[in-house]
Amino acid sequence: MAYEVIIPAAGQGKRMGLGKNKLFLELDHLPVFIHTLIVFENDPNCNGIWLVVSSDDKKQMNELVKKYAITKVTALIEGGSERQHSVYHAVKEIPDDTIVLVHDAARPFIQTDQIARLTKVAEEIGAAVLAVPIKDTVKKVDGDLVVETVERSSLWAIQTPQAFRISILKDAHEKAVVDTYIGTDDASLVERLGQAVHIVEGNYDNIKLTTPEDLYFAEAIVAKRRTKN
Numbered sequence: 646m647a648y649e650v651i652i653p654a655a656g657q658g659k660r661m662g663l664g665k666n667k668l669f670l671e672l673d674h675l676p677v678f679i680h681t682l683i684v685f686e687n688d689p690n691c692n693g694i695w696l697v698v699s700s701d702d703k704k705q706m707n708e709l710v711k712k713y714a715i716t717k718v719t720a721l722i723e724g725g726s727e728r729q730h731s732v733y734h735a736v737k738e739i740p741d742d743t744i745v746l747v748h749d750a751a752r753p754f755i756q757t758d759q760i761a762r763l764t765k766v767a768e769e770i771g772a773a774v775l776a777v778p779i780k781d782t783v784k785k786v787d788g789d790l791v792v793e794t795v796e797r798s799s800l801w802a803i804q805t806p807q808a809f810r811i812s813i814l815k816d817a818h819e820k821a822v823v824d825t826y827i828g829t830d831d832a833s834l835v836e837r838l839g840q841a842v843h844i845v846e847g848n849y850d851n852i853k854l855t856t857p858e859d860l861y862f863a864e865a866i867v868a869k870r871r872t873k874n
């Protein structure tokens with residue numbers, strides 16, 4: 646199933662603590678966000694990449710996109726103050742009658758078999774997200790006191806890509822603007838429409854590089870995949 650992909654890359658990487666965008670960090674001699682873009686560049690089902698960048702990073706990101714010949718980048722879109730705003734700036738540009746994926750640039754370990762399973766469900770149902778079952782016990786807390794232990798069997802850690810019929814995603818973002826609602830993922834906006842969102846089980850190594858500790862895991866994944874190739 647052919648699709649377009651929005652890659653939000655306009656964050657500041659504050660929790661990584663580098664003083665610069667974490668997406669320029671090099672993993673196995675390539676910037677993090679280039680690893681992510683290469684997956685979609687090499688996927689024959691990907692018809693276009695919409696890269697969302699901050700004004701500060703635009704020149705450097707554009708140079709790197711050209712250096713690594715990411716030819717499917719359709720446009721560099723100006724980011725916003727929140728991830729949701731960045732995504733919406735791109736959503737407005739996507740052609741109708743398309744399946745659109747939204748995938749964090751900070752998740753470089755996505756693989757095409759997972760993308761294929763996800764887009765198939767989104768084509769059939771309208772909305773789908775990659776996710777993995779939670780492994781830790783989760784509790785609601787008030788201050789430093791436990792309020793409630795949440796039943797774990799129904800809890801999933803939601804990842805990206807998240808895949809949608811573009812009409813559904815456009816409606817969801819437009820409603821969020823009207824309601825001044827900010828969600829932490831795109832699926833939460835789609836859920837607010839009353840649209841069913843399907844879970845597609847992914848892999849635990851589809852991590853988001855957020856804090857320095859994530860880099861240890863990232864190096865291990867790179868090493869594991871290098872031995873497999």
Ligand SMILES: Nc1ccn([C@@H]2O[C@H](COP(=O)(O)OP(=O)(O)OP(=O)(O)O)[C@@H](O)[C@H]2O)c(=O)n1
Nearest residue numbers: 653654655656657658659660727728731750751
């Ligand atoms: N205003 C924003 C915020 C985030 N992102 C992107 O959304 C993805 C997930 O966001 P996150 O991991 O939180 O990245 P940052 O916002 O950069 O991290 P931090 O919150 O630590 O600053 C990243 O690829 C990030 O570049 C974006 O495009 N626009």
Ligand SMILES: C[C@](O)(CO)[C@H](O)COP(=O)(O)O
Nearest residue numbers: 728749803804805829830853
């Ligand atoms: C979209 C996401 O990656 C799903 O897990 C996550 O919500 C992004 O959160 P962030 O704080 O914007 O990184």
